[in-house]
Structures are given as C-alpha cells and as structure tokens.
Amino acid sequence: xxxxxxxxxxxxxxxxxxxxxxxxxxxxxxxxxxxxxxxxxxxxxxxxxxxxxxxxxxxxxxxxxxxxxxxxxxxxxxxxxxxxxxxxxxxxxxxxxxxxxxxxxxxxxxxxxxxxxxxxxxxxxxxxxxxxxxxxxxxxxxxxxxxxxxxxxxxxxxxxxxxxxxxxxxxxxxxxxxxxxxxxxxxxxxxxxxxxxxxxxxxxxxxxxxxxxxxxxxxxxxxxxxxxxxxxxxxxxxxxxxxxxxxxxxxxxxxxxxxxxxxxxxxxxxxxxxxxxxxxxxxxxxxxxxxxxxxxxxxxxxxxxxxxxxxxxxxxxxxxxxxxxxxxxxxxxxxxxxxxxxxxxxxxxxxxx
Amino acid sequence: xxxxxxxxxxxxxxxxxxxxxxxxxxxxxxxxxxxxxxxxxxxxxxxxxxxxxxxxxxxxxxxxxxxxxxxxxxxxxxxxxxxxxxxxxxxxxxxxxxxxxxxxxxxxxxxxxxxxxxxxxxxxxxxxxxxxxxxxxxxxxxxxxxxxxxxxxxxxxxxxxxxxxxxxxxxxxxxxxxxxxxxxxxxxxxxxxxxxxxxxxxxxxxxxxxxxxxxxxxxxxxxxxxxxxxxxxxxxxxxxxxxxxxxxxxxxxxxxxxxxxxxxxxxxxxxxxxxxxxxxxxxxxxxxxxxxxxxxxxxxxxxxxxxxxxxxxxxxxxxxxxxxxxxxxxxxxxxxxxxxxxxxxxxxxxxxx
Numbered sequence: 009x010x011x012x013x014x015x016x017x018x019x020x021x022x023x024x025x026x027x028x029x030x031x032x033x034x035x036x037x038x039x040x041x042x043x044x045x046x047x048x049x050x051x052x053x054x055x056x057x058x059x060x061x062x063x064x065x066x067x068x069x070x071x072x073x074x075x076x077x078x079x080x081x082x083x084x085x086x087x088x089x090x091x092x093x094x095x096x097x098x099x100x101x102x103x104x105x106x107x108x109x110x111x112x113x114x115x116x117x118x119x120x121x122x123x124x125x126x127x128x129x130x131x132x133x134x135x136x137x138x139x140x141x142x143x144x145x146x147x148x149x150x151x152x153x154x155x156x157x158x159x160x161x162x163x164x165x166x167x168x169x170x171x172x173x174x175x176x177x178x179x180x181x182x183x184x185x186x187x188x189x190x191x192x193x194x195x196x197x198x199x200x201x202x203x204x205x206x207x208x209x210x211x212x213x214x215x216x217x218x219x220x221x222x223x224x225x226x227x228x229x230x231x232x233x234x235x236x237x238x239x240x241x242x243x244x245x246x247x248x249x250x251x252x253x254x255x256x257x258x259x260x261x262x263x264x265x266x267x268x269x270x271x272x273x274x275x276x277x278x279x280x281x282x283x284x285x286x287x288x289x290x291x292x293x294x295x296x297x298x299x300x301x302x303x304x305x306x307x308x309x310x311x312x313x314x315x316x317x318x319x320x321x322x323x324x325x326x327x328x329x330x331x332x333x334x335x336x337x338x339x340x341x342x343x344x345x346x347x348x349x350x351x352x353x354x355x356x357x358x359x360x361x
Numbered sequence: 362x363x364x365x366x367x368x369x370x371x372x373x374x375x376x377x378x379x380x381x382x383x384x385x386x387x388x389x390x391x392x393x394x395x396x397x398x399x400x401x402x403x404x405x406x407x408x409x410x411x412x413x414x415x416x417x418x419x420x421x422x423x424x425x426x427x428x429x430x431x432x433x434x435x436x437x438x439x440x441x442x443x444x445x446x447x448x449x450x451x452x453x454x455x456x457x458x459x460x461x462x463x464x465x466x467x468x469x470x471x472x473x474x475x476x477x478x479x480x481x482x483x484x485x486x487x488x489x490x491x492x493x494x495x496x497x498x499x500x501x502x503x504x505x506x507x508x509x510x511x512x513x514x515x516x517x518x519x520x521x522x523x524x525x526x527x528x529x530x531x532x533x534x535x536x537x538x539x540x541x542x543x544x545x546x547x548x549x550x551x552x553x554x555x556x557x558x559x560x561x562x563x564x565x566x567x568x569x570x571x572x573x574x575x576x577x578x579x580x581x582x583x584x585x586x587x588x589x590x591x592x593x594x595x596x597x598x599x600x601x602x603x604x605x606x607x608x609x610x611x612x613x614x615x616x617x618x619x620x621x622x623x624x625x626x627x628x629x630x631x632x633x634x635x636x637x638x639x640x641x642x643x644x645x646x647x648x649x650x651x652x653x654x655x656x657x658x659x660x661x662x663x664x665x666x667x668x669x670x671x672x673x674x675x676x677x678x679x680x681x682x683x684x685x686x687x688x689x690x691x692x693x694x695x696x697x698x699x700x701x702x703x704x705x706x707x708x709x710x711x712x713x714x
Contacts, residue, residue: 012492033518033519036519037518037519139365139714152518152681153686154507154510154511154514154688157507157510158507161507161700161704161707162700164704164707165386165390165505165700165703165704165707166386166389166390166700166703167700309667311664311667314662314664314667316684317684319684324690328505328691328696328697328700329690329691329697331669331670331672331690331691332690333506333688333689333690333691334687334688334689334690335507335686335687335688336686336687337677337682337684337685337686337687338681338682338684338686343681344681344682347514347515347518347519347520347681350518350519351514351517351518354514354517354518358711358712359711359712359714361492
C-alpha cells in the first residue's frame with residue numbers, strides 16, 4: 009500500500025445481526041487498511057463520527073448516539089471522501105432512497121434484495137456505471153458466496169448463459185435436504201417444516217419462506233444481471249404452501265393444519281424416490297423465457313441431491329461451460345453475509361486506489 | 362460508461378491456443394468497451410500496433426508482423442496508456458522479465474504459473490500492491506474458475522483458512538475419475554492412462570502430469586495467496602510414476618512398461634472400493650504445515666468422488682465456512698483460460714475507470 013491510500017468511509021444503515029457482524033469485521037481489519045466507519049443509523053438513533061478516532065466512537069456506540077435523522081445522516085456521509093452507504097435492512101423504503109444517494113455521489117453496498125428485484129427502472133439506475141460511484145450487491149444472492157461476481161464476469165467476458173439453476177434459500181435447502189434425502193427414510197413433510205422452524209431456519213411464519221418469494225427475488229436479480237428483462241410480477245413462482253392454508257390467520261393455525269397435506273407431499277416424494285430422484289426447490293434463470301421457481305425432482309447423483317444442511321448451490325451452464333460451473337456453500341448467516349458486504353467495500357476501495 | 366473511459370492496452374506474449382482464444386474474445390468485445398490490443402509477440406515475430414485501428418491490424422496478423430524483439434516490444438507497450446502485458450507462455454524466462462515490466466509500470470495478467478510458484482522473492486515482488494500497476498493471475502489455478510479471487514476475498518476480509526483441498530489437474534481428474542469411479546468396474550490403470558493420452562488430456566509424455574508437479578505449483582500458488590511461506594522445493598509431492606519407470610528414455614517405453622504396475626494400482630483401488638471410497642489425486646494447503654500433493658481415498662459420497670470428466674474442484678474450509686465453500690467446473694481449455702485472463706484485464710480496466 010502506498011502513502012496516498014484513499015480511505016473508504018462506510019455508513020451502516022440498520023445494524024442488526026449482519027450489521028453488527030460487519031462492524032466487528034471492520035474493527036478487526038484495523039485502522040490502517042483503508043476502510044473506516046463514518047456513521048451508524050437505525051430507526052431510533054444514529055452516530056455521526058467526526059475526527060480520526062472512529063474506532064473509539066464505534067466502541068462507545070450506542071451510548072454516544074443521537075436521535076435518528078436520515079437526512080442529516082446522508083448529508084454527513086456525502087461530506088466524506090469516498091463514501092459508501094451499507095444498507096443492512098431488508099426495507100423497500102430504504103431501497104427507495106438509493107437514487108437520491110447516488111445523486112449525492114454515495115456508493116452503495118447491500119444484501120437488501122428489494123432495490124434489485126423490484127421496479128425495473130430502479131434496477132437500471134442502480135446498474136448503470138457511474139464514475140467514482142458504485143453499486144455492489146454480492147450478498148443479495150448466496151451471502152458471501154461468489155455468485156453475482158462470477159455471473160458478471162461470465163457476461164462481461166462474452167460468455168452466453170444457457171441456464172442458471174440453483175438452491176438459493178437456506179430454508180428451502182434445509183427443508184428438502186431433510187425431507188427428501190437420497191436413499192433416506194423420510195419424516196413427514198409437516199414434521200420437517202417443524203424441525204426447520206425449531207432450528208431457526210424459517211421466518212417466524214414458515215409460509216414466508218414456503219411461498220417462494222425469497223427465491224423469486226434472487227432469480228429476478230440473477231436474471232437481470234444476466235441481461236434479461238425479468239420481473240417479479242410475471243415470473244412463475246411455485247408456492248409450496250397448500251392453497252387451503254394460505255388464508256390461515258396465524259402461523260400456529262398453519263402448523264396445526266399442515267399435517268393434513270403430509271399424504272400429498274409424501275406421495276410426491278415417494279414417486280421421485282421410485283425414479284431414483286429427490287425433490288429440491290430451485291430457482292431457474294433461462295434466457296429462452298422459461299425462468300421460474302419450482303419444486304423439481306433431480307437424480308440422486310445430481311449435485312443438488314447431495315447438498316447438506318442449509319447450504320446454497322448454483323449451477324451456471326454457459327456456452328463455455330457446457331458442463332456446469334458450480335459454486336456451493338453457506339448462503340446465509342451473519343458472518344458470511346457481512347463478509348460478502350466487506351468484500352464489496354474492498355472492491356470499491358480498490359477502484360479508488 | 363463515461364466519455365472519459367480509459368482504454369486498457371493489451372500486449373499478448375506467446376499467442377498459442379490460449380492467446381488466440383483471447384484475441385478472439387477481445388475482438389468480439391469490440392472497440393468501444395475499453396480494451397484494445399496494442400501488440401502481439403512470439404519467439405519469431407511481433408506486431409506493434411500504432412494508431413486507432415487496432416482491429417484491422419489484428420485481423421491482418423501475422424502477415425503484417427516484423428522480426429521479434431522483446432526489448433522493442435516492451436518499450437512499445439510502455440509507451441501506451443494503461444498497458445497490460447499478457448504472458449500466455451509457460452516459460453520461466455518470460456516470468457523472469459516480470460520485475461523489469463513492473464519497473465516500467467506495465468501491469469501483468471497471466472496463466473503462467475512459473476512466476477508465482479518459483480522463487481519466493483519474485484512472488485513477493487509480484488504480490489506487492491503498486492498504485493496503477495497490477496498483477497492478476499486468476500488463470501494460474503483452475504483456468505476461468507473463480508478460485509484465486511475467492512481465496513483473496515476470504516483472506517482480505519479476515520477469514521481464517523483451515524484447509525484448502527482440491528483436484529487441480531484436468532489430467533489427474535480425468536485419469537482417476539475413469540480409473541476409480543464410485544461403484545464402477547475398473548479398467549486397468551495403464552489402460553486408463555492410455556485413454557487419457559489418446560483423448561488429448563495428457564502431455565506428450567504422461568509422466569509430466571503424473572509426477573504431480575503441475576498440482577504442486579498450484580498448491581504453492583494457493584498457499585502463498587493464503588499467506589503461507591510455502592515453497593516448491595520443500596513441499597511433499599507424490600509422484601504417481603512408479604520409481605522404476607522414471608528413468609525410461611521415452612514415453613513409449615514408459616507406456617509399454619506401465620502394465621507391470623497395474624496390479625499395484627488395482628490393489629490400491631480395490632482396497633479403497635472395499636471401504637466405499639475412491640482414489641483422487643489432490644493438492645492440499647494446510648496452514649498447520651501439512652500442505653502437500655498426494656493420492657488419497659475419499660468416500661463415495663464426497664464431492665470429489667462424483668466429479669466428472671476433467672473437471673476441477675476446490676474446497677475451502679475456513680473459520681466462517683466450517684462446511685466448505687466449493688467451486689467446481691472446467692479447469693482447463695483455451696476458451697475458459699482466455700476468459701479467466703479477460704476477466705483479469707477487465708479488473709484492471711475497472712481500477713482505472
């Protein structure tokens with residue numbers, strides 16, 4: 009590193025589990041490596057860091073915070089050299105502020121899928137290169153796994169995407185790896201959902217995972233990065249929640265009634281097993297117009313079949329990779345998500361140094 | 362892209378299969394995207410491109426070339442804005458020129474392993490960050506697969522490497538995937554070597570693959586990127602060539618005598634199969650001092666066991682990824698190697714734009 013190292017100034021919006029893991033990683037990275045924290049904000053309070061001793065200020069936080077004011081926070085960040093806004097929320101409203109941030113020359117790094125899977129006009133604004141202002145979102149798909157960067161590299165170097173397919177939801181991964189193991193003696197579907205819920209792999213209401221929308225957002229993002237005009241509104245999304253249970257008022261009611269459908273899911277599973285296959289909930293990006301999310305059967309020998317735990321896996325079939333390029337590993341969790349964000353921050357640092 | 366886009370000027374050294382695939386990819390990328398070819402050189406002739414119409418000059422090549430002169434080529438490249446030397450050779454002598462290139466502010470991109478797996482002093486020179494002059498070598502391991510970039514990102518964001526293990530040689534991959542398939546009825550080892558040779562997967566003398574040195578160089582590179590003081594001279598490398606056949610004068614003599622050792626390899630394979638395992642030739646980076654290359658047995662359910670064809674696979678076990686992060690896919694071939702180089706060229710373009 010040279011004497012003229014330009015520091016990146018990070019502003020953290022919504023420091024929950026992921027944001028706190030990121031703060032820890034940045035503190036361990038140390039003061040001399042080109043990244044410092046310039047501010048932290050949540051819905052109630054904020055910390056605007058002035059002066060060089062950012063590490064002491066972060067250590068004192070939240071004791072040294074003041075009342076939250078997003079406008080003042082943004083102005084504070086815009087006054088920094090090489091500012092990067094890190095949106096650690098999953099909020100549509102925060103994503104709605106990205107164009108304003110960009111107009112103030114604030115770079116953006118985020119695991120928040122909303123800005124990239126919603127309005128196409130917003131996506132186009134975010135994906136346009138803009139000298140010295142950058143938008144990176146590796147952690148929107150697969151947390152810290154090199155998925156978005158790999159796809160971008162394939163596309164930029166002129167490879168042609170034939171099909172992208174993967175298991176992008178840690179919840180769906182865990183659920184079907186448990187329910188439909190190769191050569192396994194299956195538990196009932198409702199019991200597997202219960203295990204996933206009790207192990208902390210699901211949202212408080214498991215239907216928020218089973219409806220496929222999280223996977224659909226990731227398919228939309230991957231499709232757009234691949235250059236497709238793909239939209240959440242028109243993407244075929246398979247909702248695994250039985251139709252009769254979508255109107256249950258509470259997750260308890262849903263969990264109580266789910267066993268009524270064990271026979272249905274058990275039959276699907278048994279039919280797949282008879283063919284030497286397992287069930288997996290996958291997202292597919294297919295430039296021929298067949299992008300979707302769906303519960304599909306894969307042979308026991310397929311890489312998707314041997315997936316373990318809540319791991320993600322993605323398979324890129326391209327002109328240059330007729331045998332797929334595959335990336336797999338933990339696709340959720342605070343530490344790996346924070347590492348994905350951190351890596352994007354370093355990419356911005358590289359572009360300024 | 363903005364009006365002030367800075368073009369990267371690429372000089373291609375040693376345009377063989379990979380270099381020609383790269384030229385094709387760069388030509389398809391087009392003149393307006395920020396990369397152009399400024400020169401091409403091999404041991405006999407060279408082309409120094411002057412003026413804006415580089416595409417016509419490249420199309421005319423080699424008819425418009427002059428006598429090769431590395432000193433003039435280097436001076437020509439040094440006179441370009443944002444020059445990148447792309448070493449497509451596997452030459453020690455060319456790698457020896459890297460320090461001179463760097464001193465002239467020439468960035469370097471290469472699949473040539475020699476400079477990164479040889480003398481530690483040279484490696485340190487190459488790995489030192491230097492404002493506006495960069496060295497990228499993604500394609501030294503796994504061609505276009507995101508291996509070096511993934512490892513660098515893990516290390517930079519503060520993750521701790523526990524173990525890196527992989528099948529890094531397309532030849533060794535094909536050979537042992539054929540010889541030692543899960544539940545397969547094996548052909549003899551010598552026959553499998555013959556199939557690999559006849560299919561074009563080996564060097565003209567298969568001993569140049571079987572000696573493990575290609576894998577050892579990759580382990581050395583990965584270990585160094587991971588921050589280890591690892592050296593080819595002291596790395597334990599398993600040579601699969603039976604000791605008695607190392608002194609054979611010709612590859613024909615080697616191939617003729619290899620069947621004498623079929624019983625030895627068949628026994629190893631049968632013993633592994635009896636344990637539900639297969640044989641794989643792997644490279645291991647282990648910060649506890651146990652880095653090596655070796656023929657090892659893996660359970661039939663291990664991701665290494667289900668590898669197909671000549672694919673590469675790499676498994677990163679780290680503090681944040683106790684269940685490994687895995688990358689797999691084609692790790693050799695002109696098009697994917699060229700794409701790995703191209704991606705590095707674009708990374709340098711990004712750092713200047």
